[in-house]
Amino acid sequence: MVLTRFPDDFEARMALLQEAHSLQKTPLYDRHVALGGKMVDFAGWLMPVYYTGIIAEHLWTRKSCGVFDVSHLGEIQVKGPGALDFLQYRLTNDLNKINDGQILYNLLCDEGGFALDDVLAYRSGAEDFYLIVNAANIGRDYEALSRYAPASVSLVDRSDSTACVAIQGPRSEGILERLFGFRLEGLRYYHFGKETLAGRPVWISRSGYTGEDGFEIFSEPAAVGQIWDKLIGEGRSLGTLPAGLGARNTLRLEAGNALYGSDMDRATTPLEAGLGWAVSFDKGRFVGRDGLLKQKEHGPRRRLVGFKMLDKPIAREGYPIFKAGRKIGVVTSGSYGPSAGYNIGLGFVEAQSAVRGTGIEIEVHGRSVRAEIAKLPFVPSQHKK
Amino acid sequence: MSDSTGLRYLETHEWVRLEGKIATVGISDHAQKEISDVVFVELPKPDRTVKQKESVLVIESVKAAFDIYAPMSGKVIRVNETLKTKPDLVNRSPYGEGWLFQVECSDLKEAEALMDESRYKSLGHAAGH
Numbered sequence: 001m002v003l004t005r006f007p008d009d010f011e012a013r014m015a016l017l018q019e020a021h022s023l024q025k026t027p028l029y030d031r032h033v034a035l036g037g038k039m040v041d042f043a044g045w046l047m048p049v050y051y052t053g054i055i056a057e058h059l060w061t062r063k064s065c066g067v068f069d070v071s072h073l074g075e076i077q078v079k080g081p082g083a084l085d086f087l088q089y090r091l092t093n094d095l096n097k098i099n100d101g102q103i104l105y106n107l108l109c110d111e112g113g114f115a116l117d118d119v120l121a122y123r124s125g126a127e128d129f130y131l132i133v134n135a136a137n138i139g140r141d142y143e144a145l146s147r148y149a150p151a152s153v154s155l156v157d158r159s160d161s162t163a164c165v166a167i168q169g170p171r172s173e174g175i176l177e178r179l180f181g182f183r184l185e186g187l188r189y190y191h192f193g194k195e196t197l198a199g200r201p202v203w204i205s206r207s208g209y210t211g212e213d214g215f216e217i218f219s220e221p222a223a224v225g226q227i228w229d230k231l232i233g234e235g236r237s238l239g240t241l242p243a244g245l246g247a248r249n250t251l252r253l254e255a256g257n258a259l260y261g262s263d264m265d266r267a268t269t270p271l272e273a274g275l276g277w278a279v280s281f282d283k284g285r286f287v288g289r290d291g292l293l294k295q296k297e298h299g300p301r302r303r304l305v306g307f308k309m310l311d312k313p314i315a316r317e318g319y320p321i322f323k324a325g326r327k328i329g330v331v332t333s334g335s336y337g338p339s340a341g342y343n344i345g346l347g348f349v350e351a352q353s354a355v356r357g358t359g360i361e362i363e364v365h366g367r368s369v370r371a372e373i374a375k376l377p378f379v380p381s382q383h384k385k
Numbered sequence: 386m387s388d389s390t391g392l393r394y395l396e397t398h399e400w401v402r403l404e405g406k407i408a409t410v411g412i413s414d415h416a417q418k419e420i421s422d423v424v425f426v427e428l429p430k431p432d433r434t435v436k437q438k439e440s441v442l443v444i445e446s447v448k449a450a451f452d453i454y455a456p457m458s459g460k461v462i463r464v465n466e467t468l469k470t471k472p473d474l475v476n477r478s479p480y481g482e483g484w485l486f487q488v489e490c491s492d493l494k495e496a497e498a499l500m501d502e503s504r505y506k507s508l509g510h511a512a513g514h
Binding site: 312365 | 421422424425427443445447448449450
């Protein structure tokens with residue numbers, strides 16, 4: 001989110017509603033509108049930013065269970081003999097670290113080692129993977145993958161035939177077991193299983209973006225309405241509430257999760273973004289390795305850090321960061337942290353200043369506001385190991 | 386004091402209540418709904434002189450920061466100090482406890498350029514409660 005002049009914002013919003021037909025809608029669109037969801041353009045999709053309020057939905061997710069429509073996410077299936085070797089070469093992390101039924105976080109880099117996207121690789125088998133990619137990048141990712149894919153490996157964009165609902169928060173496991181009869185105790189973090197719901201196949205993974213324990217259910221678009229209705233209908237008395245992308249954003253920010261498109265773009269390397277743990281230099285050759293190795297040897301010149309505001313205003317995307325009056329970086333994400341109770345953000349600063357506790361100043365609405373480089377995450381993760 | 390009777394509006398959704406030369410300023414119910422979840426109001430300094438349609442303060446919500454404009458020119462004589470600890474009053478009581486600041490108007494004729502409630506409502510921004 002950026003500094004928005006109210007009238008412009010309003011006009012933009014009106015124009016948006018008039019052009020709504022040109023934006024994509026998930027299969028749950030009508031349900032969001034019926035629930036009073038405030039619909040906004042997110043990466044070309046009309047998505048609910050909130051239903052009742054961002055703070056309420058954020059706090060409810062930390063305390064109980066928030067249900068999010070994330071059907072805008074892209075899914076690219078990578079299938080055929082050589083799929084594993086191809087992805088080992090095309091992605092940054094080492095897929096031999098995981099077994100079938102597991103998920104691994106990866107970067108998709110260009111030849112220079114710059115991030116084209118961050119993707120989750122779901123390993124169904126050595127010859128069958130699903131990559132979950134950011135909505136805005138589906139086409140570009142597909143291109144970047146296909147350029148290197150051998151003839152034996154087929155790439156299929158399943159984004160239009162896959163819907164996804166995220167169920168996040170401490171009560172998620174109990175609620176899903178109760179509503180759908182799943183047995184989830186044995187499903188570990190970043191593992192997934194194949195189930196049947198109302199006669200239709202679904203995948204359920206223990207995963208999410210909020211820092212809470214939680215799950216994501218992938219289904220056919222035709223089946224997601226029924227799943228959603230049960231989650232927020234019957235589920236309500238068990239502790240669910242629908243939550244929008246606004247809460248998803250504040251939750252991920254408190255959890256210290258970078259968002260591609262805000263905190264990373266194709267001018268960012270994974271090492272700068274603090275994602276070196278998802279780059280395996282030991283696994284052999286991969287696209288972008290040379291550039292990344294060189295950067296690793298010298299150390300990146302800038303680093304993504306978390307910061308805590310020491311005064312009231314919120315530092316938002318694009319605001320400059322200073323240290324003792326000298327510009328050292330820029331804010332990439334900023335918000336009030338509803339669970340943290342103060343204003344937080346992520347930003348790039350020169351590497352020598354990327355030290356926890358360092359006092360910085362951020363220019364907000366023309367004045368200098370004190371902040372401090374902070375430990376990530378802002379709110380401890382509650383993932384079940 | 387918490388209803389919207391007799392208020393006049395700027396097209397940018399600020400309302401003003403005129404009592405003699407004193408103008409009390411806030412934002413409409415429609416605007417607070419658009420802004421949602423107010424977490425900080427950067428109030429102007431008392432004694433500051435403002436011009437009609439000049440940006441006077443910033444309201445921060447979880448989703449964005451919004452400039453708020455002065456409906457009338459004059460001197461800021463009072464700001465709503467309660468908003469420093471309870472910024473969400475802007476959401477909960479946009480026409481009452483969530484008022485923003487008061488201006489001593491330098492030119493009451495400026496009010497003629499403002500919209501009355503029916504005109505404001507006709508733009509589709511029903512004041513509501």
